[in-house]
Each structure stands twice: as structure tokens, then as C-alpha cells.
Amino acid sequence: MNSRSLLLSPNPNSLKSRFTKGLLRALSRINKHRQQPRSSREIRKRHRLIKAAAYGSMASSVGNRRAWSRALLWKIRNQTRRGYAATRNIGSSTRQLSMKKRICDLQKGNNSKNRVEVGGLGQVDKLRRLVPGGQVMHTCSLLEETAHYMKCLATQVKVMTRIVEVYNIP
Amino acid sequence: MNSLLNPQTPFDSSAHDDFLEQMLSTLGPSSCSSWADETPTAPPSAGNSDNNVVFSYDDSSNLASKFRSHQISAGAAASKSSPTASAAAAAAMMLQHQLMMSRGGSSSSGNGAPMGLSLGSNGDFNDVGDGSSFKSPNPGGGDGGSSVQALFNGFTGSLSPNQPQHFHHPQGGALQAQNYGAQAAAMTQPPANGSAGASAAQPRPRVRARRGQATDPHSIAERLRRERIAERMKALQELVPNANKTDKASMLDEIIDYVKFLQLQVKVLSMSRLGGAGAVAPLVTESSEGGGDCIQTSANGGTRGGRSGNQTASSNDSMTVTEHQVAKLMEEDMGSAMQYLQGKGLCLMPISLATAISTATCHPRNPLMNGNSNNNHPVITSNGGEGPSSPSMSALTDY
Numbered sequence: 199m200n201s202r203s204l205l206l207s208p209n210p211n212s213l214k215s216r217f218t219k220g221l222l223r224a225l226s227r228i229n230k231h232r233q234q235p236r237s238s239r240e241i242r243k244r245h246r247l248i249k250a251a252a253y254g255s256m257a258s259s260v261g262n263r264r265a266w267s268r269a270l271l272w273k274i275r276n277q278t279r280r281g282y283a284a285t286r287n288i289g290s291s292t293r294q295l296s297m298k299k300r301i302c303d304l305q306k307g308n309n310s311k312n313r314v315e316v317g318g319l320g321q322v323d324k325l326r327r328l329v330p331g332g333q334v335m336h337t338c339s340l341l342e343e344t345a346h347y348m349k350c351l352a353t354q355v356k357v358m359t360r361i362v363e364v365y366n367i368p
Numbered sequence: 369m370n371s372l373l374n375p376q377t378p379f380d381s382s383a384h385d386d387f388l389e390q391m392l393s394t395l396g397p398s399s400c401s402s403w404a405d406e407t408p409t410a411p412p413s414a415g416n417s418d419n420n421v422v423f424s425y426d427d428s429s430n431l432a433s434k435f436r437s438h439q440i441s442a443g444a445a446a447s448k449s450s451p452t453a454s455a456a457a458a459a460a461m462m463l464q465h466q467l468m469m470s471r472g473g474s475s476s477s478g479n480g481a482p483m484g485l486s487l488g489s490n491g492d493f494n495d496v497g498d499g500s501s502f503k504s505p506n507p508g509g510g511d512g513g514s515s516v517q518a519l520f521n522g523f524t525g526s527l528s529p530n531q532p533q534h535f536h537h538p539q540g541g542a543l544q545a546q547n548y549g550a551q552a553a554a555m556t557q558p559p560a561n562g563s564a565g566a567s568a569a570q571p572r573p574r575v576r577a578r579r580g581q582a583t584d585p586h587s588i589a590e591r592l593r594r595e596r597i598a599e600r601m602k603a604l605q606e607l608v609p610n611a612n613k614t615d616k617a618s619m620l621d622e623i624i625d626y627v628k629f630l631q632l633q634v635k636v637l638s639m640s641r642l643g644g645a646g647a648v649a650p651l652v653t654e655s656s657e658g659g660g661d662c663i664q665t666s667a668n669g670g671t672r673g674g675r676s677g678n679q680t681a682s683s684n685d686s687m688t689v690t691e692h693q694v695a696k697l698m699e700e701d702m703g704s705a706m707q708y709l710q711g712k713g714l715c716l717m718p719i720s721l722a723t724a725i726s727t728a729t730c731h732p733r734n735p736l737m738n739g740n741s742n743n744n745h746p747v748i749t750s751n752g753g754e755g756p757s758s759p760s761m762s763a764l765t766d767y
Contacts, residue, residue: 321621
């Protein structure tokens with residue numbers, strides 16, 4: 199059963215096939231590297247590697263066309279460069295950036311009267327935290343990025359389930 | 369007056385000649401025809417001259433005449449600067465005049481004149497929508513006015529930057545000038561940039577805002593922004609599976625939950641990718657949110673492996689225990705056996721299929737299984753097996 203061709207036959211240039219290729223390559227690299235992890239710490243580390251591989255291959259197959267993919271790629275590159283602790287720092291620095299931006303926006307907003315926010319109950323903030331790179335975006339571009347991000351996540355899930363099925367991992 | 373309509377304005381052949389001529393020609397006859405179509409109170413002679421149509425509206429006739437004089441003077445003044453500028457100014461005045469006429473019915477009828485829509489339609493001056501809802505003159509927001517904006521883009525392309533000021537200047541006293549100023553301001557800014565700060569800086573008389581129309585560039589920008597956000601929300605709604613469409617806040621909640629769910633799925637899948645090496649971390653209990661057959665089985669498999677304490681020996685023991693259990697159940701009742709298996713995240717399938725899959729799995733080119741062959745629980749978790757029909761197969765094989 200040629201699993202790879204099954205996945206890629208419809209359209210070799212689509213997002214799905216690019217993502218699949220990248221993911222499989224990354225996974226094979228991971229498995230080549232590591233020995234069978236025994237301790238739970240190693241297992242967790244491997245989990246993270248695989249998850250990073252999934253997100254990273256998704257982001258690189260999207261490329262630099264989207265703000266969220268750029269943010270994700272940047273984060274992963276810094277993460278691999280400086281180790282895992284770097285992600286925490288990056289997270290806080292983006293938060294600082296976003297705070298500064300919010301302050302500037304608020305000041306601008308005070309000049310122009312009643313700027314109607316989407317508001318909700320802090321839902322937009324939650325969305326900002328979920329979507330990578332969402333901290334420093336305006337609301338309407340955030341919504342656009344969310345739509346594309348959702349689509350890519352769904353593709354990711356489909357491909358990964360298919361891989362699990364095909365390789366028959368319990 | 370007619371000189372303004374005639375395209376024989378005194379300018380040499382420039383790149384904008386044809387464009388201006390075309391625009392002026394469309395302005396003239398189409399405007400009159402549209403007015404004739406839409407308003408029964410139009411002048412009896414729907415002539416080609418603007419004058420008749422101008423004076424058909426009593427409220428604004430005085431203003432119109434005043435405005436005309438302003439226009440002509442402005443046009444005359446502009447002719448010194450550049451011929452194209454004057455023609456452009458004249459054409460712009462024509463446009464503005466049309467707009468004024470369109471809004472001339474403001475004080476008379478609450479519904480406004482439908483000709484505002486004639487300019488608001490996309491590139492076709494003859495096309496006038498129903499006068500039911502008076503669309504705002506802001507072209508950036510809706511589909512209206514893109515033609516107007518195109519015209520103005522043509523103008524501003526040819527004119528120097530201080531020409532818009534020139535447009536605004538003679539309208540200082542006009543009643544509807546403020547609307548025009550707001551519109552021009554909104555149009556000279558690219559509509560994607562919803563910032564409200566770039567209106568023409570001059571004192572404008574305050575006008576009571578009509579329904580659906582804004583007099584303030586700030587509120588125009590607000591509306592732009594709100595419309596864009598609404599568009600995006602609608603697009604998102606189509607992506608999310610359970611689209612209630614009731615309310616923005618609940619829609620946002622749905623979106624957030626769905627994104628969280630997808631991210632959780634990715635996380636679970638990435639964990640299950642490691643094979644049955646035990647300690648799959650405590651997978652979240654809410655993994656069963658639909659579409660989660662695979663997740664559930666992997667969760668069950670994972671937790672089962674975890675419970676067995678990361679020991680291959682003990683898991684093998686549990687396998688044989690399970691086998692015995694299933695065999696016992698199968699003697700009694702196939703259904704309960706199947707249920708027991710499914711509870712464990714397993715299923716039955718014919719041996720031929722199992723061997724086929726196992727050979728495909730243990731193929732040397734498969735990179736994923738190499739590191740996992742020791743600890744693999746090779747139970748097949750696909751629930752599409754042959755279950756209840758053929759009881760004589762077993763899938764609980766150890767490799």
C-alpha cells in the first residue's frame with residue numbers, strides 16, 4: 199500500500215500535500231535522531247518535538263503569506279536556536295509589544311470618539327492568545343487570520359489522522 | 369451652464385481627455401434619465417440641460433444656484449492653473465451637484481431621493497437601485513460609489529494635492545457641502561485605511577445625521593470598520609461547523625472553542641504518534657468532542673498503556689488476559705465481546721487483512737515503526753472491522 203501516493207495523488211501542489219511531505223520528513227528525522235525514549239521526560243520532549251514538527255511543517259507549507267505563519271515560523275526558529283526556555287521569553291516580549299500597541303491605540307482612540315470595539319467579554323483577547331501572532335494585530339485582520347488558521351488546522355488534523363491510520367499506530 | 373456639459377473644454381489633448389469626456393457625457397444624459405425614471409416629481413421636461421433639473425427641487429434650488437456660481441468662479445479660477453484641472457474641477461462640481469440633488473429631498477421626504485443610488489451603483493450611472501434604503505454616500509464601505517471613487521482617483525491622479533482643497537473651498541456655505549466634504553475625504557483616502565484622521569481640516573456646519581448617513585468622518589470610518597469585521601465574522605461562520613448565526617458574542621465563543629478543539633486534536637495526534645510506548649500523558653477527558661473516534665481509541669489505548677505502567681512485560685500480560693477475556697465473551701455473545709473490545713479500543717478483523725496491514729507496517733521503508741517495534745501494542749484500532757459477521761478471526765496478535 200503506497201500510502202504516500204494515496205495522500206498526494208489529487209493535487210501535488212496543494213497545502214495538504216506540501217504539509218504531508220514536510221511532516222513525514224520531519225518525523226523521519228525525529229525518529230532517526232532519538233533512541234527509544236524511556237523516561238517520561240524524554241517522552242514529553244519527544245511529544246513536543248513532534249508537535250513542533252507538525253506546526254512547523256504547516257507553517258512552512260503556508261510560507262510567509264500569512265501573519266500567523268510568519269509568527270509561528272519565527273517562534274519555532276527562535277525556539278530551536280535558543281532552547282525551549284526561549285519560547286517563554288518570546289511570549290512575554292510579544293505581550294509587552296502588544297501592551298505598548300494597545301496603549302498607543304487607546305490613546306489614539308481617545309482622540310477619535312467612541313471607537314466601537316467588538317468587545318464581547320474578552321473573547322477577542324482569548325482569540326488573540328490562540329492564534330499565533332495574534333497579539334499584535336488589529337481586530338479585523340485577526341479575524342481573517344483566524345479563518346485561515348482554522349482551515350490549516352483542520353487540514354493538519356486530517357493529514358495526521360490519516361498518517362496514524364496508515365501506519366497503524368494505536 | 370451648458371458649457372460645463374460640453375466636452376469641448378479648452379484643454380489640449382492629455383491623457384485624461386477621453387476619460388473626462390466620457391465622464392462628462394455620462395454625467396449629462398444619464399443623470400437626467402435616471403432622475404426622470406425615479407422621481408415623478410421631476411421637471412416635466414426632462415431636458416438635457418441641467419438648469420431645469422436644478423430648479424425642480426425647491427429646497428435646494430437657491431443653494432444650487434449659489435453653488436453654481438461658486439463652481440463657475442472656481443472653475444474660472446482653476447482654469448488659470450491648468451486646463452485639465454478646470455475640466456476636472458468642473459466635472460467634480462457636476463458630480464457634487466448631482467450628489468446635492470440626490471440629497472435635495474432630505475428635508476422634504478424622510479426617505480431621501482433614490483438618485484443617491486445612481487452614483488452609488490457600480491460604474492453604471494443608469495442603474496438605480498430601489499429607493500427603499502438610502503445607502504450612505506460613503507463609497508468605501510458598501511458597493512456604492514466605487515465608480516465615484518474611480519472618478520476621483522482619476523482626478524487626484526491628474527491634479528496636484530491641493531486640488532481637493534480647491535474642491536472643498538467653494539462649498540463652504542452649501543448645505544450639503546459637508547456631506548460632500550466627508551465623502552471626498554473618505555474617497556481620497558484609500559478605503560482600506562479606515563483611519564478617521566485625514567479629513568479636510570476646515571470647520572463644517574453641523575448637520576443632523578440622516579438615517580443611514582454619517583456626517584462625521586469618524587463615524588464613517590467606524591462603519592467601515594464594523595462592516596469589515598462583520599464580513600470576516602460571516603466568513604468564519606461558514607468554517608466553523610456549528611454555526612448558530614444568532615449573535616456575535618456566541619459566534620466568537622464558538623470560534624474560540626473550535627480553534628481550541630483543533631489545537632487539542634493536533635496535540636493528541638502528535639502524542640499518539642509515538643506508538644504505544646506507555647506514558648502518554650493524561651489526555652484530556654474532553655477529547656470526545658465529535659470526530660473523535662480515532663482520538664478516543666488512541667486515548668483509550670494510551671491510558672491503558674499508561675495504566676500498565678510503561679512495562680512491556682506487563683502489557684503483554686494484559687494482552688493475553690484480554691485475549692482470554694475476549695475468548696470467553698465470544699463464546700457467550702458476540703455483541704458483548706465486540707463491546708468489550710471497543711471499550712478497550714480494539715476491534716476484530718479478518719486475519720488476511722491483519723497480515724496485509726502488518727506487512728505494510730513492518731515494511732523497511734517505514735521509518736516510524738523502526739524505533740517502536742519493541743513496545744508496540746499492535747492492536748488494530750480501526751473500527752471498520754468485520755466485527756459481528758465473522759467471529760472466527762482474531763486481531764490480537766503480537767508481532
